[in-house]
Amino acid sequence: MGASPECEFEQIEWPLRIIFVGSICLTILLMVALGYLVPQWSSLPAVARVVLPAGTAWSLLVSGYGLCVRCRTPRVVNEAMERRTLLDAGTGVFNSRYLDMRLAEHEDLARRHGDFVSVLWVNLDGFGKVNAGHGYQAGDVVLRTLAGTMARQLRSCDVFGRIGGDDFLAVLPQTDRRQAHIPAERLRVSVEECVCQAEGGKVVDSLHVSIGVAAYPVNGETMHDVVQAAGRALRQAKDAGGNTVVSAEDFIHSDSRADAIIRKVRSQPNA
Structure with missing residues (x-):
């Protein structure tokens, strides 16, 4: 931007x-x-x-x-x-308003051209302990540092922003769910290897994230549905102990019907 x-x-x-x-x-x-x-x-x-x-x-x-x-x-x-107004004041990445705009834009493009769009819902594991153990100022530094670290792992065409608290969203155009696992894993590793230097010389390490992955159109007929599917996958990642990447299951639970949905989307006129 x-x-x-x-x-x-x-x-x-x-x-x-x-x-x-x-x-x-x-x-x-x-x-x-x-x-x-x-x-x-x-x-x-x-x-x-x-x-x-x-x-x-x-x-x-x-x-x-x-x-x-x-x-x-x-x-x-x-x-x-x-x-x-499109940037998150605490982290410097895009905010939820901008993400909503780009989600609508990519849904329209994907619907017209028959493309995939993947969504990564990222949440910091145990972030409350960072605030409790190091203070809220250190927590703000951690959020800002990790947001910048994760944003640098993505392509220039991808969109990364904060949707609130310690939750972030990445939108990956022209990327199916299987392909999205590569950048998702890259995000996870980058956080795992990150060491944050907070005010007063405090070092905050051993940080992890859980990531839920979902894709349009196999996980939803709208990007809103896809984001919700990514949220459900994120909860599964949390339940599994965190520091992991989990993909949402196909919302139609049938490969043949998934293929039919994709063919239907790709057959629509580019108007």
Whole structure:
């Protein structure tokens, strides 16, 4: 979401280039025009014949640029504020509002193109003990560190965000449930190997996550159903002792009917 640092630099740099080139062109035009229109122009010192048009051209262009920046600033500020409303303040990853938007978007794309979309529901094991043993500030550091660690394990096309508390959701487009096990396991291992340095030098380690995996359309006819299926798989992972990945069972409990559902989705027109 948002422009990369390179794009932001380009947005700042190109107006300056326009001002530089434009001032040269406008200076030349003013010099030529004044040479024809002002009889006394040729009698002025050479320095004056350069400085006057150049100064006038520069003033006009800088004034125009300033007006453009003032007109553009409210839009930039609004865009920045909108971006902040889509991020979770505690962890810096996307929030539930953004996840809901992307879930709806990926459901629509998958329905039209006959693709799979997988969902990973991630929950930290024993996070209450972290807060109890190290304090809530340490817990906040752990959440922020682990969120960044997990987000880095996913592809650029995947969506990762916090849905509340110590629960996170990853949306994996064009990924079936079996393929989703690979990034799910990668997330689990990355947390297991993570060591968090909290305030005051406290080290928080031995962290684990449980992950429930579900996929559209085999675990639900809507992404809402798929998320619920991932939640049920997560509960099974918790019941199994945690620090594991569990897939939801097919909601139709029949491979032949699952194939029929997928064929039906893929046969729908791309409209």
